[in-house]
Amino acid sequence: MEKFRRLKEYFRGKVSLVSYSGGMDSLLVALVSRYYGRYTLAVTVDNGFFPEEVIKKGREIARRYGIDHKVVNFNYLRNRVICEINRNLKNRCYICKRHMAKILLEERERLRNTFNREVIVVDGTNYDDLSEDRPGIRAYREYGISSPLAELEIGKEEVKEILKFLGVPIPREDSCLATRILNPPITEERLKRVYEGERFLASYLGLEGYFRVRDFHNIALIQIEEKEIHKILDVNKFKEIDKRFKEMGFERVALTLR
């Protein structure tokens, strides 16, 4: 709990803008900032890469805990950003976060003018995230966005612990749908399709752990972790999934182990 104490210290007296997705990391940051800092605005950029439900859920959670929350609509799919990303899909996270950062800094300007004092911009990157090469983190660094959890060496398990301690239920992890599209172009249709596929699989097979539906040239690549893969290893279920996914518009349906 020493780390939790230092996290509270981090925000004391400060006006913070939190890059907020509704996931457990940014929720913890927003909560601590809200209750121990001077003022907190949680900002979600609705860039079109997350399902509407996720944005809505984030809004509800923020409301439940009395966190001021603003959704900025900047749908990449309806502006030139998607072209930039589709030309350079491997750098999608970096490109995306750069645009996000710019928007967050604009919002910071507004907040600064309102409060007439310094505003810090922080995100939910935790200590464990640093061990992976996340180009998105690099972009945020370049724009001076800080990651208190990472700085205070608070990892994933500790985030869960603190939320538990605070009596806050851990929200379901929703990751960016764009990472499911393995070849360009990312389109609204393909994002919707992988999401629909994942929702169908989760309920049809009763999946609880990690699984993904990815779209590679209109092939649905279904990845289910080993301990749950037995749930799909049934000819009739596989046939039903094949049928449903083709109705969604996939051309082939394929099961992968990893």
Added chain:
Amino acid sequence: MEKFRRLKEYFRGKVSLVSYSGGMDSLLVALVSRYYGRYTLAVTVDNGFFPEEVIKKGREIARRYGIDHKVVNFNYLRNRVICEINRNLKNRCYICKRHMAKILLEERERLRNTFNREVIVVDGTNYDDLSEDRPGIRAYREYGISSPLAELEIGKEEVKEILKFLGVPIPREDSCLATRILNPPITEERLKRVYEGERFLASYLGLEGYFRVRDFHNIALIQIEEKEIHKILDVNKFKEIDKRFKEMGFERVALTLR
């Protein structure tokens, strides 16, 4: 057996060059031509799209039945044809057969000079093959290559019947490996890899029916027909296959139903 009688008639007195793959169709044509015609040369173009074993097996079968057999080496992978095919993968069958046809017509010239009489060039296309849109058939037509089985309305089942009647075992169906490569380029390495994968699967799972390993951007797409798919629906087998295929150089391994 009326059709068999007409097939024998077809070759009576003729010198024939048979486009011979060692599969059941061209084997039947070569056999009937050999025993009821004047002279028969079976020609196999080794274009690099069939495994060596298949060429060898074809040669052995021809020898067993006393059919003169010539293998012409024209490996697409080592000349410009592969570029033509990779630029236009959807037309691969048409492009391939056009080159095959040219080689067969050259061989016909040689044979014509030797015998100083007309030589017909025939292939094994059967009546059932006509119902599919096979661009390869179109190419052969354009070059004046005839398909006696198709002309005499002898389908797949009748081919089997006649071979059985003649006491000739039905050879295993080996199809062109290039059809397994779903995106360009076709390379020797990728052809070898799908073949190796299919041989491994056949023996590891004891497959008897139709199955395919296809290569789509280095993903191994394993298709097993429904009545045998239970053989792979086992986590440990799937893991072993995943491991083996990755050793072969595939990046992902995926199971498809169709």
